[in-house]
Amino acid sequence: MTRRLDLNALLLFYETVNARSINKAALKLGMPKSTISRKLTALEQELGSTLLKRGQRALGLTEIGHALYLRCESIAQELENADLHTTKMQEEMSGVLRISMPVFFVSWISRPLADFAKEFPGLRLEVEAQNRVVDVAEEPFDVAIHFGLPAETHNPMRRLAELPRSFYASPGYLALRGPLAGLDDLVNHDVILHQYQQRDRVFPDMHLPDGTTVALTPRVVVNHAVLVQELVLQDLGLGLMPDIMCKQDVAAGRLIRLPLDWTSPPLLISATYLERRYAPRKMRALLDRITEHLKTQA
16 A cells, blocks of 8 residues: 555545445546556556456445545545635645835835725735746746736736826926927937837837838937936936826926827836736735725826
8 A cells, every 4th residue: 555556546445435436436536447447457456456346236345445535534644735725725825925026116005005005914024025027937926017918927917006107207397308299309319218118019119200110229228227217306307107107296396297199109118927827816806906006096
């Protein structure tokens, strides 16, 4: 009994004994009778012992078969308990939830994140803020939040929100360089560009007075959204930023929204995780909370 046996064959033996008939076991399990007979014969050959007394009306057990049945009963109970424990873990708001998100995204959702942690004190959040691509299949995260579509497409993806974006400038910059009437005027202005905006080709070509078109040539390209905001506040140029990011600066008079004759595609906030079907309740609840907050603020 110390040898490595086929667990499926042991459970099949257990179910067959409970049914007291190979025919009844086949009906219950939805398996061909021949498959069950073959598996049971292979199990007996592996053990070198007869396990079942195959009577005309019902199956019986040999002494060794009875001993094996008692062991299989314990195995079946352990598996059932493990399944119940796993289901409970899936539904309970406890344990650890590991999250990866972009650095400057933290400031947008710090309040709902704190409220969520207070509401579920049995749940421990482990949050890493970073400006790099994270693949949940390769790293120890339950969920990774991204700006735009994630680079890795083999994991399930959920769209959390689409945030409107606008061009913003500081009063000092506009006083120095003058206002803009439309998108084509960008050729005469300095633009602070995020590298993802350049990668995703967010901006259409602009039209010159002679009818030709040109692509946007940025003054500065950065890899951090907060740096776009800071350089715009320092009168260096214009920046395309999410409206949610600029609300306080607009209210304080530090930034001015520029209503150009062009509507930017929204900034997509997405999340990836390992398995859609078995996503834990705690992860679904947190993503729901973040989505609700972003839509309210946007």
